[in-house]
Amino acid sequence: MRVVLASASPARLAVLRAAGLDPLVERSDVDEDALLATMPEATTGELVTMLAGAKATTVARQIAGDHPDALVIGCDSMLHIDGTSVGKPADAAEARQRWKAMAGRTGELVTGHAVLRLAEGEIDRVAEGHATTTVRFGEPTDAELTAYLATGEPLAVAGAFTLDGLGGWFVEGIHGDPSNVIGISLPLVRRLLAGVGVSPVQLWAREPQRTG
Template identity: 75%
Template sequence: MKVVLASASPARLSVLRAAGLDPAVEVADLDEEALLDGATGATPAAKVTMLASAKATTIARRIADTVPEAIVIGCDSMLHIDGELVGKPGTPEQAAERWKAMAGGRGELVTGHAVLRTADGGIDRAVEGHAVTGVRFAEPDPAELGAYIATGEPLVVAGAFTLDGLGGWFVEGIDGDPSNVIGISLPLTRKLLAAVGVRVTDLWESD
């Protein structure tokens, strides 16, 4: 059975590879801002899960006619802090503002997950879920923060930080699943795979 990751995130791919899978990567070209604008009033968990589902559904439909049977995994992560849901900052200025708000505080990394199983040219089964991990941030001094932002890493990741990269120096601790902070919760994904009739250990064997 082919496994497809509906995400361009190298961190998610790395987590899955380290955990025994070697998925193909297909990226869905979605207007995420427009989707979020249409979800006014939804909870943070509902918003990220909606994005994950949209990614996975787009890819499942794309490959259903050419791949006899596949598992498509979609994820989307955002940081919920001070009542605001934030994604990738995009610019050094935005990253600096984010870190001013985050330093010495605590946020929740919320990741939506969708697992779809394709068969006979269509989507056979689909399940969704989300995982939340608390993150306690350090207080980098101005020189440290400037150097970190200059690397470009915080500009392209949810919440302007990583746990498994340079940003890990500025995370005091986490409360919950560490793989979720990196971008995909292994415990939740295992449960979602089981819900569509797939044991994760069978995917190890096929790989």
């Protein structure tokens, strides 16, 4: 069964590959701003789950002809802090402003997930949900923050930070699933796969790598 990741995120792809999957990557061209505008009163969990479902559905329709019996996984992440849901910063100035606001504090990284199972080119089963992980941020110095912003990494990720990249230097701790902070929660995906009648062990392309 072909697994398709409806995301261009290299971090999500790396998580799935480390967990034994070898997904095809297909990016969707969903107009996120337009969709978000239709749900002004929604919670962060509702927003990211809606976006994940829209991305997965768009990609499912794109690949149905070549992969009529595929599994499509869609994800979307936002950081909830100070009562506001934020995605990727628009520019370095916005990323700096966010870091100044969240340094030394905690926020919730929320990732919506959608798993679609195709049968003969049609969407046959759907399972959706979201996961939340609390993140405790460090306090980078002005010089450290300037250097981090100069790498461009904060501009490409929700909340302007990573756990598995350069931003990991400035995360003091988390409470919850670490893979969710990276962008795809393996425990939640396993439950969603069960919801469409699949176990992850059926999808392993190889034995998962072990270290130590």
